[in-house]
Amino acid sequence: MSHPRQQLSTLLVTFLLLILGAVGCAKQSSPEGGPYDMTPPRVVRCTPEEGSTHVTSHRVRITFDEYIQLERGEDKVIYSPPQRIPPKALVNQKQLVITYQDSLIANTTYTINFNRAIKDYNEGNYIEQYVYAFSTGDYLDTMQVAGQVLDAYTLQPVPRILAGVYATPLPVDTLDRPMTRMTYTDDQGHFTLENVRDGVYYAIALIDMDRSYSYNAPSESFAITPDSFRTEVVHRSALMPAKETKETKVDSLQNTTDSLQSAADSLGASADSLLSKGDEPTTVADSTATVTDSVSPYVYLPNDLVLLLTRPKTNLIRLERLARRDSMSLMATFTEPIDTLPQLTILSPDYLTTATSYYPDLSTDRKSLVYWLSPHDSLVRDSVVVAFAYPTTDSIGSPINKLDTMTLQAPRVQAAKAKAKPKKQPRIAAPQPQTASDSITQASDSTALADPKNDLSAVTLLSLDDINKETTRDSLWISYDVPILGIDTTLVQLAKLVDSVPQPISCQLRPDSIRRCRWLVDFAKEPGTTYRLTVDTAAITGLYGGVSAPAQKDLKITSATELGSLAVTLTGYPTESPLYVYLLSSKEEVLATAQPDSAGLVTFTELAPGAYFLKLYVDLNSNGTWDGGVYPATPPEPVRYLPQTVNVQARFATEQKWAYDGTPLAEQRPKELEGDKQAEGEGSRANTGTEKRDLNVEYAQRMRERYGKRWNPTDRERKIMGLPSRAEEREARARGENVEIGAPPKEQKKGQDNKQGKTQTQPLGTGSGAPLRNNPTTTRQSAGNLQGRSQAISR
Numbered sequence: 001m002s003h004p005r006q007q008l009s010t011l012l013v014t015f016l017l018l019i020l021g022a023v024g025c026a027k028q029s030s031p032e033g034g035p036y037d038m039t040p041p042r043v044v045r046c047t048p049e050e051g052s053t054h055v056t057s058h059r060v061r062i063t064f065d066e067y068i069q070l071e072r073g074e075d076k077v078i079y080s081p082p083q084r085i086p087p088k089a090l091v092n093q094k095q096l097v098i099t100y101q102d103s104l105i106a107n108t109t110y111t112i113n114f115n116r117a118i119k120d121y122n123e124g125n126y127i128e129q130y131v132y133a134f135s136t137g138d139y140l141d142t143m144q145v146a147g148q149v150l151d152a153y154t155l156q157p158v159p160r161i162l163a164g165v166y167a168t169p170l171p172v173d174t175l176d177r178p179m180t181r182m183t184y185t186d187d188q189g190h191f192t193l194e195n196v197r198d199g200v201y202y203a204i205a206l207i208d209m210d211r212s213y214s215y216n217a218p219s220e221s222f223a224i225t226p227d228s229f230r231t232e233v234v235h236r237s238a239l240m241p242a243k244e245t246k247e248t249k250v251d252s253l254q255n256t257t258d259s260l261q262s263a264a265d266s267l268g269a270s271a272d273s274l275l276s277k278g279d280e281p282t283t284v285a286d287s288t289a290t291v292t293d294s295v296s297p298y299v300y301l302p303n304d305l306v307l308l309l310t311r312p313k314t315n316l317i318r319l320e321r322l323a324r325r326d327s328m329s330l331m332a333t334f335t336e337p338i339d340t341l342p343q344l345t346i347l348s349p350d351y352l353t354t355a356t357s358y359y360p361d362l363s364t365d366r367k368s369l370v371y372w373l374s375p376h377d378s379l380v381r382d383s384v385v386v387a388f389a390y391p392t393t394d395s396i397g398s399p400i401n402k403l404d405t406m407t408l409q410a411p412r413v414q415a416a417k418a419k420a421k422p423k424k425q426p427r428i429a430a431p432q433p434q435t436a437s438d439s440i441t442q443a444s445d446s447t448a449l450a451d452p453k454n455d456l457s458a459v460t461l462l463s464l465d466d467i468n469k470e471t472t473r474d475s476l477w478i479s480y481d482v483p484i485l486g487i488d489t490t491l492v493q494l495a496k497l498v499d500s501v502p503q504p505i506s507c508q509l510r511p512d513s514i515r516r517c518r519w520l521v522d523f524a525k526e527p528g529t530t531y532r533l534t535v536d537t538a539a540i541t542g543l544y545g546g547v548s549a550p551a552q553k554d555l556k557i558t559s560a561t562e563l564g565s566l567a568v569t570l571t572g573y574p575t576e577s578p579l580y581v582y583l584l585s586s587k588e589e590v591l592a593t594a595q596p597d598s599a600g601l602v603t604f605t606e607l608a609p610g611a612y613f614l615k616l617y618v619d620l621n622s623n624g625t626w627d628g629g630v631y632p633a634t635p636p637e638p639v640r641y642l643p644q645t646v647n648v649q650a651r652f653a654t655e656q657k658w659a660y661d662g663t664p665l666a667e668q669r670p671k672e673l674e675g676d677k678q679a680e681g682e683g684s685r686a687n688t689g690t691e692k693r694d695l696n697v698e699y700a701q702r703m704r705e706r707y708g709k710r711w712n713p714t715d716r717e718r719k720i721m722g723l724p725s726r727a728e729e730r731e732a733r734a735r736g737e738n739v740e741i742g743a744p745p746k747e748q749k750k751g752q753d754n755k756q757g758k759t760q761t762q763p764l765g766t767g768s769g770a771p772l773r774n775n776p777t778t779t780r781q782s783a784g785n786l787q788g789r790s791q792a793i794s795r
Contacts (some may be wrong), residue, residue: 034717034720035696035699035700035713035717035720035721036123036695036696036699036720037120037122037123037125037720038123038125038695038696038720039125039720040118040119040120040125040126040127040128041064041065041066041068041118041119041120041125041127042064042065042066043062043063043064043065043130044063044064044065045062045063046060046061046062046063046132047060047061047062047063048060048134050132050133050134051133051134051135051140052134052135053134053135053136053137053138053139053140054135054136054137054138055104055110055134055135055136056104056136058099058100058101058104059097059098059099059100060097060098060099060100060112060132060134061095061096061097061098062095062096062097062098062132063094063095064094064095064096064118065094066094066120066121067093067094067120067121067122068091068094068096068118068119068120068121069091069118069119069120069121070089070091070096070117070118071116071117071118071119072117075211076114076115076116076117076184077089077112077113077114077115077117078111078112078113078115078162078182078183078184078213079110079111079112079113080110080111080112080113080179080180080181080182080195081105081108081110081178081180081181082178082179082182082213083100083101083102084102085101085102086101087099087100087101088101096118098112104136105136106136106137107135107136107137107138108135108136108137109133109134109135109137109140109141109195109197110133110134110135110136111131111132111133111181111194111195112131112132112133113129113130113131113182113183113184114127114129114130114131114132115129115183115184116128118130128186129186131183131194131195133194133195140195141195141196141197141198142194142195143195143196143197143198143231143232143233143300144192144193144194144196144231144300144303145165145181145192145193145196145201145203145231145300145302145303145305146190146191146192146193146300146302146303146304146305147163147190147191147203147302147303147304147305147306147307148185148188148189148190148191148305148306148307148666149161149163149185149189149191149205149223149307149309150189150306150307150308150309150665150666151308151309151311152223152308152309152310152311152628152629152636152639153311153626153628153636153639154588154639154669155639155641155665155666155668155669156669157185157187157188157189157190157666158185158189158205158309159185159186159187159188159189160184160185160186160187161184161185161205161206161207161208161221161309162179162182162183162184162205162206162207162208162213163182163183163184163185163191163193163203163204163205163307164179164180164181164182164183164193164203164204164205164213165179165180165181165193165196165201165202165203165204166179166180166201166202166203166204167180167199167200167201168200168201168202168228170202170632176214176216177214178212178213178214179204179213179214180196180197180201181193181195181196182213185205191205196231198231198232199230199231200228200229200230201228201229201230201231202224202225202228202229203224203225203229203305203307204222204223204224204225204307205222205223205224205307205309206220206221206222206223206309207220207221207222207309208220215631218312218395219312220312221309221310221311221312222309222310222629222631223307223308223309223310223629224307224629224631224632225305225307226635229302229305231300231301231302232300232301233298233299233300233301234298234299234301235297235298235299236295236296236297236298236299237297239299306665306666308629308635308636308665310628310629310630310636311628313393313628315336315337315393316335316336316393316395317334317335317336317338317391317392317393317399318334318335318336318392318393319332319333319334319390319392319402319404320333320334320335321333322386322388322404322406322408323408324384324408324409324410324411325370325411326411327379327380327410327411328372328373328375328379328544329370329371329372329373330344330358330370330371330373330384330386330408331368331369331370331371332368332369332371332388332390333367333368334367334368334369334390335367336367337365337366337367338366338367338369338390338391339366339391340391341360341362341369341514342369342388342389342390342391343388343389343390344358344360344371344386344387344388344389345386345387345388345389346358346384346385346386347385347386347387347405348382348383348384348385349378349382349384351374351376351378352373352374352376352384356374357373357374358371358372358373358374359371359372359483359516359543360372360514360516361483361514361515361516361517362514362515372482372483372516372543374543375543375544379410380410381410382410383407383408383409383410384407384408385405385406385407385408386405386406386408387403387404387405388403388404388405388406389401389402389403390402390404456537456547456548456549457480457481457482457540457542457546457547457548457549458481458549458551459478459479459480459535459539459540459548459549459550459551460478460479460480460551461476461477461478461479461533461535461551461552461553462476462477462479462518463475463476463477463553463555466591467583467591467592467607467608470556470557470558471557471558471563471606472525472526472527472557472606473606474525474555474557475520475521475522476520476521476531476533476553476555477512477518477519477520477521478492478509478518478519478521478535478540478551479517479518480517480518480540480542480548481517481542482517482542482543482544482546483516483517483542483543484511484516484517484518484519484540484541484542484543485541485542485543486540486541487509487519487539487540487541488538488539488540488541489509491535491536491537491538491539492507492509492521492533492534492535492536492539493533493534493536494506494507494521494523494531494532494533494534495531495532495534496526496529496530496531496532497529497530497531497532497554502532505523505531506523507521507522507523508521508522508523509521509522510522521533525557526557527557527558527559527560527563528557528558528559528560528561529556529557530554530555530556530557531554531555531556531557532552532553532554532555533552533553533554533555534550534551534552535548535550535551535552536550537549537550558606558608560651561650561651562608562609562650562651563606563607563608563609563650563651564607564608564609564648564649564650564651564652564653564654565603565604565605565606565607565648565652565653565654566583566603566604566607566612566646566648566653566654566656567601567602567603567653567654567655567656568581568601568602568603568604568614568642568656568657568658569599569600569601569602569655569656569657569658570596570600570601570602570616570658570660571600571657571658571659571660572659572660572661572662573596573600573616573618573660574618574638574660577618577619577620577621577622578595578618578619578622578624579595579596579616579617579618579619580593580594580595580616580617580619581593581594581595581596581602581614581615581616582614582615582616582617583604583607583612583613583614584612584613584614584615584673585612585613586611586613586672586673586674587673587674588613588673588674591612592604607648608648609648609649609650610647610648611645611646611647611648611672612645612646612647612648613641613642613645613646613670613672613673614641614642614646614656614658615639615640615641615642616639616640617637617638617639617640618637618638619637620637620638621637626639640660640661640668641668641669641670642656642658642668642670643663643667643668643669643670644670645670645672696720696721696722699721700721712726
């Protein structure tokens with residue numbers, strides 16, 4: 001008997017051990033597959049070869065080092081010159097085959113610009129910028145044009161929109177033909193047009209809504225250079241220091257004659273002769289590699305164009321409706337706020353044709369306007385015929401005035417049930433047939449003459465809520481629910497509080513000319529004082545009778561010792577046209593507006609302590625508002641920002657000097673502005689959702705948490721992640737430097753080096769490896785970019 005029990009115990013113990021082992025294995029972390037491939041595909045072969053001349057084949061075959069996919073090729077790939085029948089693009093594993101459907105033009109340079117359209121099949125790594133070029137003639141055009149696109153009103157870079165050039169002369173009315181050479185701006189609005197034929201051009205940028213590669217609709221945002229320019233290539237030593245600010249890519253194509261020899265105004269020599277043997281830059285291995293280790297001695301011009309993008313006016317003002325909302329009032333509703341009060345003329349009935357027959361009241365948002373009609377017994381039966389002249393805009397947003405004549409019938413009303421509680425009826429806008437004889441005394445009419453037994457009508461006391469709040473510019477308003485015909489001044493008291501004791505003071509009550517439902521309480525205000533306004537019962541006489549309720553409100557005026565002021569001295573600004581200076585909040589809200597005096601001084605007083613921003617625009621057409629450009633000859637009105645924040649302190653008068661053109665346009669907009677987000681173009685990453693995080697940062701963090709200092713990736717893994725090799729690590733250890741993989745980087749010195757993008761020496765573990773050094777698909781990537789990636793991994 002004991003033997004079977006012993007066997008059973010052994011089996012139970014074995015079973016328990018198996019369970020515990022399984023649980024222990026389950027608690028272990030799953031194995032990692034190694035670092036992630038964050039490298040985009042690389043071109044290994046092209047047929048015809050990149051930069052070939054005398055090409056007759058209609059088919060281009062590009063082979064990559066891994067499987068690829070083409071995303072939204074019809075939207076992202078740009079073929080220059082534009083094709084009447086778009087070429088066909090077909091992906092076959094590692095190959096991309098482009099077939100031209102149109103006949104090729106003789107003696108022409110063709111380019112295919114792949115704008116983030118090619119990515120690897122598995123990880124989805126995009127090729128940021130790759131341009132394939134060939135020529136059907138004897139030479140390949142090699143001129144370049146570079147610049148940046150900024151929003152004309154905010155000076156923000158405009159990313160991922162179309163930029164190109166037009167040969168002169170320009171069409172008169174619209175750009176009804178495609179651009180000569182095109183590309184897309186990058187995330188900072190920069191663009192570089194390559195393989196441009198030497199000549200005279202205008203540069204243009206636009207958000208191409210109809211994919212026509214041309215500006216042909218007022219609804220499209222566009223920018224254009226005010227003057228034409230000529231392409232050229234010069235030796236760097238001949239340039240002023242101001243133009244030596246950016247590296248310029250130089251194409252050095254062997255056995256290819258530069259197109260300069262065909263231009264009448266060229267330098268008189270081919271590109272090969274321009275590059276002497278002593279100054280010839282290093283020849284790159286393929287067509288898309290960029291010389292990053294040395295700066296080319298030659299610069300292509302222009303390389304600093306600034307295009308200011310005018311966006312179409314979206315605030316097209318339209319009259320949505322003009323209707324009788326009840327028997328006693330008319331209401332006009334607009335799609336956008338109006339700046340000009342419409343003109344209403346009542347043609348019929350006769351008793352409404354006098355000057356006091358109606359009272360206008362504009363809403364706070366300026367989108368609606370109520371016309372209160374003088375009470376009359378016949379209003380419920382009579383239609384109202386009006387002539388309505390109102391502001392609106394045409395199809396391109398230009399302001400115009402329009403006159404409509406219309407008949408507004410009385411709304412349908414129902415007789416009130418005896419001894420029933422009045423119910424609020426919906427306001428009927430559409431004309432309705434007459435069904436009641438007199439609604440003025442009907443409870444169903446929302447503006448019926450008030451019954452003396454009704455409840456008291458509310459009175460609201462208002463003060464300002466913006467930058468003028470609690471300053472001497474603040475104001476008090478008495479607001480009522482119907483037009484105010486008069487106020488009994490004996491029932492309105494204004495007092496100054498002295499040690500919490502009210503001391504009566506005098507004031508003036510003034511009606512608002514366009515908002516007849518409110519009156520201004522006008523009085524002299526002293527800093528550091530609190531005022532109390534008291535309105536007694538029945539102080540207000542309304543248009544439709546009734547009794548007003550009592551109300552009370554305190555208004556505090558801040559002491560002068562708690563406020564500051566700002567004096568801005570402008571220099572170098574144009575004086576031929578009016579100039580307006582805006583005081584902005586961090587959200588770019590306009591807090592105050594001022595104009596400079598004859599000495600260029602702009603003053604803002606009674607400012608709460610804090611940070612402010614300054615912006616100005618020149619009103620070229622003197623219409624009191626900023627206007628964008630109009631094709632072809634009218635540029636957008638100039639806009640400037642003070643590049644830095646202005647800090648105002650209490651009890652101090654802050655002085656600020658502002659040179660109108662003291663800072664380049666692209667560097668003027670302060671980074672502290674909350675609205676400083678890149679204006680989205682048609683292909684911005686914010687729209688496409690293609691922004692990718694570096695998965696190797698997360699991988700390195702998991703490895704450090706799991707293995708600590710024992711984590712020692714192989715050279716292959718280090719290359720993928722941009723970390724130094726083991727040999728470099730050993731050399732650093734021999735020099736006594738930090739060799740810990742993933743060690744925190746040394747703090748960079750703040751100053752001019754950082755501003756100019758210079759990179760400080762980093763410890764191993766965060767230094768810049770070069771896995772992408774010879775990758776032709778990662779143009780303009782420097783060791784500094786890779787170093788920043790390594791720092792992110794180390795953190």
